[in-house]
Amino acid sequence: MTELKEKAEGLKDKLVLKVKEEYDKLSKEDKKKLEGKVEQVEGKLEEVGGKLKEKASDLLDKIKK
Numbered sequence: 001m002t003e004l005k006e007k008a009e010g011l012k013d014k015l016v017l018k019v020k021e022e023y024d025k026l027s028k029e030d031k032k033k034l035e036g037k038v039e040q041v042e043g044k045l046e047e048v049g050g051k052l053k054e055k056a057s058d059l060l061d062k063i064k065k
Contacts, residue, residue, distance in 0.1 A: 026034065 023031070023034070
């Protein structure tokens with residue numbers, strides 16, 4: 001594993017731990033609100049990912065011509 005990848009993994013692990021710690025402090029109502037927001041973000045990420053995939057495909061088609 002490269003040094004940069006190792007650093008990224010370490011930072012990710014620290015971030016996940018911190019998020020879990022803060023999540024445990026939330027009330028049930030706040031957790032439900034947060035979960036709703038997470039679902040919205042996931043949907044948006046899927047939408048953006050689909051658009052990126054389409055653009056990349058279009059670009060590859062243009063390159064092949």
